[in-house]
């Protein structure tokens with residue numbers, strides 16, 4: 621099982637200290653399966669740069685609707701255009717997303733592609749939406765793995781948002797999406813082999829976790845420590861603080877496991893921890 625960092629940055633760029641970072645997206649591969657976690661702006665270019673064709677992805681799990689995590693319309697449109705150019709038919713594409721995204725998708729699509737609301741030509745991917753109920757936990761089987769979503773607090777409580785946990789025979793991967801400190805994120809990462817966690821709140825601004833729903837590096841470390849996480853991968857930081865400052869703030873929480881500030885194109889092997 622491995623994890624490819626396609627986007628470790630935020631929804632803005634051209635910021636000193638934040639070179640060459642795309643908005644959040646991560647590809648997890650195990651056995652013959654792969655899931656793209658978050659479908660952010662430009663993610664197909666990152667997949668191409670890693671030698672992966674974006675049209676081959678069959679599973680996408682989206683954490684919440686904000687555009688730095690969810691550019692699904694652009695992605696689907698690009699898949700169909702590629703199919704048109706290379707004369708291939710669309711394949712099924714499973715999309716796991718909070719109910720809010722699934723409900724709003726037809727209207728959002730219509731805003732972009734008003735001339736083709738139903739996508740019936742054979743170049744279009746066949747969309748299989750899996751709406752995650754707006755409750756604490758949901759679960760779906762994907763091949764040999766189990767994908768769980770956990771409701772988390774984000775967008776001042778006005779944005780349906782989930783964290784994910786993927787249990788595979790090769791290890792446990794957890795992904796925060798955007799979140800404050802809440803029971804959902806603490807359950808999602810419990811004893812994970814690798815926990816990809818946002819750290820977008822400014823160091824010391826602890827109130828963000830409860831007011832809007834972002835974590836400081838310290839809070840990410842505190843959650844990972846409580847969950848006995850083996851490896852913590854931070855992402856979604858602004859560049860206002862140095863990597864050294866971020867790591868030091870995270871360590872101040874008492875988290876003792878492996879710790880990395882991720883960069884685009886990083887690849888991590890996920891291995892089962894002896895804790896499990």
Ligand SMILES: [Zn+2]
Pocket residue numbers: 684686774798
């Ligand atoms: Zn967000």
Ligand SMILES: [Zn+2]
Pocket residue numbers: 686688689798856
């Ligand atoms: Zn975000």
